[in-house]
Amino acid sequence: MQYRTLGRTGWPVSEIGYGMWGMAGWSGSEDAESLASLERAVELGCTFFDTAWGYGAGHSERLLGKVVRAHPDKTLTVATKIPPKNFTWPSRRGFTLDECFPPDHIREYAEKSLANLGLPSIDLLQFHVWEDAWANDDRWQKAMDALKSEGLIRAVGVSVNRWEPTEVVETLRTGMIDAVQVIYNIFDQAPEDELFPLCRERNIGVIARVPFDEGTLTGNLTLETKFPPGDWRGGYFNEENLRASVAHAEKLRADIPPRMTMAELALRWILQEPTVSTVIPGMRKIKNVEANVATSDGTKLDPALMARLRGHRWDRVPTAWSQ
8 A cells, every 4th residue: 555645734645545325325235244245445554534424324433433442552533524514415506504514503514423423522523515605614624623623633624626626716715724625536637727726835735536437447337227215326427427437437438448347447546646645436345445455456457548638527517416
């Protein structure tokens, strides 16, 4: 495992981290398998774990806390997220801070997450949605400063809405944010335009999420793919999105090097970007943990291949189904 620095926090983190949404919001998750996969990740050197209260109303947090407490000898970085008070994902233009993150709500859910994790403090507490219109409202700033001064959190982050990588730039300029989480993958290259340069300028950590485009970039989706009732992906991969996603994945196949999977290519593409501090693929099975961690070997992709992959950029706009 290779390690990078999470921006101005100075914390070394594994460049392959662990995204934990799938352990609570996707079908097929079993706690025993999830815990075994988390343990294998720790064994292989993974040190950054990203969860949220919203992943199963704290269920994912409880799983992570169990693993972290079992390894007091290791420095494992815990990141979680405060849900918006109106429990609406994604955020919408016009939502107010009072509707999403009033100060009492921030504290309430910080304390709930601490209880779920069973830890004395949270390394990185993130807002789970965001509107840049809230940037200079000092109420959220004071609430987070208070949590920091009490030793309940160590750093502050924002998880940016899907396909809106610039909906945080004014917030980053406040100096309050230590790390930003953004969708970044072979299709979603837009963070390179404005967000990444600002993060480099301000020494803000970057957490790259959705490296496989919710599964498209694993190469396993087909036009016949169906998800069980209640699985979030069933709404995301509606007929419109499934058809477009499969078409983009099929076009990518021609650029996959021999003896490399699409998923491996997807991770290696992200790891080429030095602005990224860590990538957080969702991993519910040990075989996926082992395959994903194996990409952190320092090997670079061929420049000619990187140039071709640039051509797979797919700029999208948020929709009613694009949580």
